[in-house]
Amino acid sequence: MPQAPGGLHRAADLILFGGQVLTLDRVGTRASAIAVREGKVLAAGSDRDMLMLAGVGTQRVDLGGRTAIPGFVETHTHPYFFGLTLDAAIDAGSPPNDSVNDIVERVAEAARSTSSGDWIVGYRYDDTLLRERRHPTRHDLDAVSGDHPVLLVHISGHFVTANSQALRLAGISRTTVDPVGGAIGRDASGDPSGVLAETAAFPVYALLPKRSEREMAEILGLASDAYLAAGVTTVHDTGIGLLNGHDELGAYRSAIDSGRMRPRVRGYLLDQILRQLGSGVPGPRAVDGMNLDPDRFRLDGVKIIADGSIQGMTGCLSEPYTCSPDESGMMLLPPHELAERVAGLHEAGWQVAVHGNGDAAIQAILDAYGALGVAQGDAGRRHRVEHCQTVREDQLERMAAHGVLASFFVKHVYYWGDRHRDRFLGPRRAGRIDPLASARARGVTFGLHADSPVTPVPPLEGIWCAVLRQTRNGDELGPEERVDVETALRAYTSDAAYLGFDEDDSGSLEPGKYADLAILSADPTATPAENLRELTVDATVVAGDVVRVRDGVAWGRGISDERGATSTTGRTAP
Template identity: 35%
Template sequence: MTETNVFSARDIITMNASRPHATHVAVRDGRILGAGSLEDMEQWAPYTLTDDFADKILVPGFVEGHAHAMEGGIWDFPYVGYEDRWDPSGRRWEGAQSLEAVIAALTAAEARLDDAETPLFAWGFDPIYFGEARMNAAQLDSVSTTRPIIVLHSNGHLLNVNSRLMDMAGITADTNVYGVLKDDNGKPTGELMEMAAKYMAYRQTGNPFFGGIKTPSLLRYAESAVNCGVTTATDLFASFNEESLAAYVEASQTPGYALRLMPALNTIEQSIDEGIALAKRALQDNNDRLHHRLCKVMTDGSIQGFTARLKWPGYHNGKPNGLWNLDPDTLGELVLEYHKAGLHLHIHTNGDEASELMLDALEAAQLACPRPDHRHTLQHCQMADASQFRRMAKLGVCVNLFANHIYYWGDQHAAITMGPDRANRMDAAGTAQREGVHFSIHSDAPVTPMAPLFTAWCAVNRQTRTGTVLGPEEQISAEDALYAITLGAAYTLHMDHLVGSIEPGKYADFAVLEDSPLQVSPDAIRDISVWGTISGGAPHKAATRTG
């Protein structure tokens, strides 16, 4: 008979309502036999007792319902974000807290390149922290006029490029492409907003960020997950080219791989019929660590990038409304056809106009082809109001809220993008709960760091970077936040039968913590240290941070 292992802990928070706490959990063949007391474990004898975690807290492995596997490979490129960040190996990357510091970091990175024509890619740029200042092509030309430069904004929806890149792409004052930003004189500034405009740049250099995935990136993605207690994570905007599909299989079958991957097909990269065929073909690759079933729909853009679609009265500072990545009629057709095909949609909606459009589309799809328990999920859904949450509940639509936004950009949303009234209702977990909507919360890594305990802290406290409490009526309890990053997230992914709680038959996936998020004060949840994870019964230790 296969060996049985029993793990002991100071407390095991199971998220199983029939047995919420335990001190021991039995594991065989990578799955949970049962949880309870040491005496309860005798039914599984003979077993090996592991006391390595006897002084720690075990909780279900965290489920990151909105992140991107490029979190593993993006560290191959210079980081120019505002705050310090740590890569999967634990190395600290220093933030750039002024536009001048960004240019200096790019200049240093450019000097490390061997020849004059290799493209310089960088990521993490966030100009909303710099007031009215926007980076332009002339500033990037001071870094290089011979090599193309592409700087990805932290939100992933915008690029800044230099004149060399615009020359290569044929971007001029006469260019009439949605998202090519121009100054008052009609000259392109070098800022490219959303899909159509960004494609003009990537067509010249390739897209190292969203153009596909390779096995080394997926291996490092798993390292990032271990560091923060995540055992199941999405790749929520994936190219399903043959190389990427093969990489998912290779990574998932690598001995010791510590993550259950859930890629989501980028539905706007090909025709509707081709996308549905790709999504169904990928199902044959599924295994215990690879779970294809998700499809990602992109509607609008980013609130802090001013490309999200908002209902009246629009942006607080008077900026024009944002951009659609596909026209609304095409988006409606896409939702209908993927729904009819039985696929599981996760739909990017930042602005409330985008949420309204997609709720209309989902309602039409349900009327045309009723599907019980579809669990289509609105992702981010940051500006939804109470009436929209009521519609979600009625339609069986889930929501995955971007709680980290409250900390990272809450001050800017209150002052610049939304104004104080609407900012108070951003990422409204309290309303979702009151209206009976199944919800989870997320990081959108690498937009913000993957760290579910920090995400839970954001939902519980709703504090901005300056310490302002933004919408206390939308705060939720620590218990509900822990549910949102475990069983709640698993539900939105149709994975709650396999992960999200510690109960018999599920994967033996646990986060190993130094303290209990249910026992520390609410403001200390983000400070809980993560030892690592247990994935399929095998322990994996987090990297030690340096720098």
């Protein structure tokens, strides 16, 4: 009879059988069944062997031909910001909006139904998809907003548009100078246009009404629901404190204690928040203090933002933007200050994750890491470059040599690839955004991410992007940078777990690791590349608990499909 590690004959709590199990261990072991006990993987193997581990209380579930894989690890996301977009009064995105006027009409409707003087906030507008190809301005908003302060947040998170009332409350006027790392948009007369880039938006963010810890926890819960629906069982929050300072730590405690935040969280404090917590650079042990199970929540690192976004032309490039030959973007921190902060955080024991979209910013990040004088893996820090969108070949060589990790924003290929090619970067540079094949060839360990709310969560879509490199218009963009399905899967599972120091506990379905699983409608390695994003996540399991089942799928002793037929034979339900 198969035995648990250590020779114990205790029964499994849950056995999934009758399908495929992609363990994604080092050798790519496959099985047809998996057994779980006390929240961890007991074993994977044949149906017969795993069912022999059953006892009186074991839940047996026939997968009906479905495929179990390790739960996805989302290595760069913003749960609280994402939750706010799901809870927002105004969806300013495209779709559903085709023009600036469409957004203005939504603001007008909100103004009519909102108490006098209260804030109106909308999210996800994208100037490059609006008919006018411009940002909304305060003049657009003033016409319909009355006495309400209004704030619209760009899809990238790097810009906002505020109306005159919001600008007045924030003290932003004609005489206000641009802050370090930011810019105040101006109209033809020199007055603020309402468009605020990067750090220039912070004074307005600071005025938004404060929410209670309970309200913030529920907002995190909305994001949690979306992650679980996509099969995500671990999230890296790369920017805790971005909108509410260290209060976001308390919100996490409440959300996890109440069960509203079910994925595991690996947190990265925003650098500015860390520096507000005391003199010097406090280390991880001095800051955490959450009294939470570290399996559920752990502060791993600190996030620094080095530059902006390519689509906002604030990403810092070594060559000018194709559409604006005099513009190369901006560094939000001078390189010497970036290097000083990295060194201080490294010395204090933090993993450092630096946002870098443009290759000039990536150069400054690598210079800062290089100045540490140690290979990052040897130092136990695993420092990272976030997004890493326009990284060059020579920079990949440096990353590999120093053990610097990457979290690639691969969904840019689909969501912005056409515009990067035709407008911002030109064909040569656009064809190399998120160069996964080059990174893999050089031995750079990387994860993939959606940066939600910037793009939708589903990792299956990210895998599709990595394998096909197809734009919204259906064009190939840099096909030489494609990777195979298994590489993309690992960048959302086993390799992604390494980015967060979790490779001994998750990322693959091996005995003793967390029983975190995504149950897919079919085997992604046997699915035509063009159909990968059409696969569904039929169930999500965290620590052996089934925390989400797709609508129309009945979970029990067997899994039934939308028509109610149940498989008990190990074959797909008829």
